[in-house]
Amino acid sequence: MSTSSLAGVGFGSDPGSGAGSPSAAGPGSGCEIRLHDVVLGYRRRAVLGGVDGVDLVVSAGEILTVVGPSGCGKSTLLRGLAGLLPTLRGRISVGGVPVTGPGSDRAMVFQDDALLPWLDVRRNIEFPLAVRQVPRAERKARAEEWITRVGLDGFDRHLPGRLSGGMRQRVQLARALIGAPPVVLMDEPFGALDPATRAAMRALLVDVWRQGGPTVVFVTHDVDEALEIGDRVIVLGRAGIDTVIPVQRPRDATASREGQRARVLTALMNSAGAPAMPVVAADAEDLTAAAATAATATNPTEVAS
Numbered sequence: 477m478s479t480s481s482l483a484g485v486g487f488g489s490d491p492g493s494g495a496g497s498p499s500a501a502g503p504g505s506g507c508e509i510r511l512h513d514v515v516l517g518y519r520r521r522a523v524l525g526g527v528d529g530v531d532l533v534v535s536a537g538e539i540l541t542v543v544g545p546s547g548c549g550k551s552t553l554l555r556g557l558a559g560l561l562p563t564l565r566g567r568i569s570v571g572g573v574p575v576t577g578p579g580s581d582r583a584m585v586f587q588d589d590a591l592l593p594w595l596d597v598r599r600n601i602e603f604p605l606a607v608r609q610v611p612r613a614e615r616k617a618r619a620e621e622w623i624t625r626v627g628l629d630g631f632d633r634h635l636p637g638r639l640s641g642g643m644r645q646r647v648q649l650a651r652a653l654i655g656a657p658p659v660v661l662m663d664e665p666f667g668a669l670d671p672a673t674r675a676a677m678r679a680l681l682v683d684v685w686r687q688g689g690p691t692v693v694f695v696t697h698d699v700d701e702a703l704e705i706g707d708r709v710i711v712l713g714r715a716g717i718d719t720v721i722p723v724q725r726p727r728d729a730t731a732s733r734e735g736q737r738a739r740v741l742t743a744l745m746n747s748a749g750a751p752a753m754p755v756v757a758a759d760a761e762d763l764t765a766a767a768a769t770a771a772t773a774t775n776p777t778e779v780a781s
């Protein structure tokens with residue numbers, strides 16, 4: 477694991493220290509995120525598409541979910557927010573402070589495994605607290621609470637190499653949330669989980685958020701997941717943010733959910749390069765398979781200077 481990845485798990489002062497419970501962050505603890513005319517890319521070349529001139533405000537305490545075709549720049553956007561990738565143009569700020577690198581105000585759950593292979597489950601989870609020099613007994617107690625919350629009782633002494641992919645994702649989730657950071661950036665965090673565990677981890681995230689938790693930016697390919705947990709869903713396409721869909725409440729209102737689902741699926745298909753189709757013609761069930769194909773389609777758009 478690289479140093480930059482390590483830094484992304486959130487270091488520095490401990491916003492959760494002394495709170496007693498890792499989720500007791502208190503209402504309104506999330507920070508506003510602002511992006512103005514942001515261009516991101518690699519080796520000084522912009523990634524064309526979703527991260528070319530992004531203007532976006534994520535309100536404090538909001539859950540923003542991000543969907544889009546493969547390669548449109550969703551992970552790149554998260555890396556920019558985490559401070560792991562400098563902006564080529566424009567400004568990103570969190571809580572009014574410009575992002576110039578990784579910081580303790582932002583924790584990230586990576587798409588790929590980002591655990592420390594030489595530390596067992598408990599020590600991986602308590603790692604952000606250890607860096608902040610939280611007393612050993614407190615961090616052990618908090619880590620044990622999180623081990624239970626993510627369903628890993630009995631695995632606290634296991635090294636990551638002895639865990640399944642889904643178990644490692646749950647360790648990452650616990651490590652991101654244990655310090656109650658104001659901002660959590662999640663890159664397909666539940667992709668390796670079975671459906672039941674995935675539903676449980678979604679519920680856990682929403683539970684943490686309801687208790688006054690963080691601002692969350694959550695990337696997923698699962699439209700239902702995006703609608704279930706998001707306050708807004710954005711669809712990234714090849715020309716930036718294609719569509720922004722506020723999620724109406726209550727979230728279990730089936731009629732409005734179907735309409736929102738159809739809008740997201742239609743936007744996904746259009747952003748993946750399929751022939752444009754009107755939203756009114758969309759039937760959610762029929763669109764699902766086509767949108768799944770669109771969401772994983774290879775992006776022919778590569779980098780440009």
Ligand SMILES: Nc1ncnc2c1ncn2[C@@H]1O[C@H](COP(=O)(O)OP(=O)(O)OP(=O)(O)O)[C@@H](O)[C@H]1O
Pocket residue numbers: 518523544545546547548549550551552553775777778779
């Ligand atoms: N380290 C890198 N160096 C150079 N180019 C990169 C790098 N990482 C990603 N890219 C390019 O940036 C573009 C966006 O990639 P990114 O991983 O952000 O897409 P994504 O939307 O998250 O895709 P997926 O849904 O498949 O995870 C792609 O064209 C990709 O090839």
